[in-house]
């Protein structure tokens with residue numbers, strides 16, 4: 001008999017499922033807490049649920065993680081997982097600890113259709129959207145695995161960034177229930193300010209997100225003018241910079257933060273010249289948009305034909321923006337020894353030649369969070385970021 005993976009549901013969805021079983025909403029809330037707050041997947045463990053409900057769940061439902069293909073742990077504490085999503089596809093999630101903050105970078109699609117020039121994921125093409133349960137499963141697994149791995153009882157992941165593989169706003173209907181689960185006090189209880197959706201600029205969906213589930217917004221800008229952005233982020237041909245910034249302005253009316261973060265990947269000789277910084281300053285001044293810039297060192301990969309900007313040029317670019325009154329940060333590289341930036345491990349898997357055999361060979365851990373044991377595998381070569 002086919003069973004339903006309960007990770008597919010936000011609380012309203014789970015309540016509707018329970019209603020079909022003849023159960024009241026408070027039972028769904030109890031179940032939701034067991035799954036997300038305690039990491040339980042065995043209904044027999046859920047001792048405050050009626051035995052009759054546990055028996056019904058055992059025949060109709062399951063709580064199922066994504067199989068882990070590999071797990072890489074960096075010397076700086078960053079951990080990267082490659083998850084099997086079937087048919088030779090894999091997606092990545094990365095945990096980045098920093099002080100009292102623990103950030104999980106989550107994927108929304110297997111591959112990506114946007115095809116940004118500097119992105120390893122984009123070069124792989126698009127396979128399919130992840131389901132809600134596959135997005136939520138990355139957080140469910142990581143949170144409960146990390147609690148055990150780090151021997152902690154309290155919450156480990158304080159921030160989620162939808163900056164892994166894929167364009168989250170091109171998988172909107174699956175994304176929103178997963179975001180709601182992240183925010184729900186009966187699940188992970190994350191602050192809206194600490195859940196960030198990063199988009200390459202799907203303008204209509206920025207408006208919908210503002211109305212349906214406003215969280216922090218990051219926009220992958222990467223260029224100060226349309227001709228250059230058309231080349232680097234092909235979606236710009238559909239939604240040019242002026243339209244994108246207008247959507248950002250509208251979003252600010254709903255956003256939990258009073259600024260938009262603009263991501264800007266620094267590409268040697270392409271978008272990192274003084275005139276590009278000046279154009280960005282003019283863009284921000286002319287639109288008056290409240291924003292901050294995050295400059296990202298590019299991790300080169302052969303198919304891109306692009307190189308990382310030298311550090312002095314990145315710092316000079318940052319200074320030009322800062323001197324103009326724009327809050328600017330330069331992203332630290334984390335987990336370099338494990339290829340923590342997004343794309344290449346999954347890209348390797350996406351090469352479908354004997355994919356199943358190679359994935360079987362690479363499968364180092366297939367874990368249930370509660371019983372998980374860490375497994376280190378040898379570091380992979382450095383690669384580029386995804387979204």
Ligand code: SF4
Pocket residue numbers: 112113114115116119120121122123164165166167200220386387
């Ligand atoms: S940067 Fe983001 S939107 Fe662009 S190809 Fe990569 S995953 Fe897709």
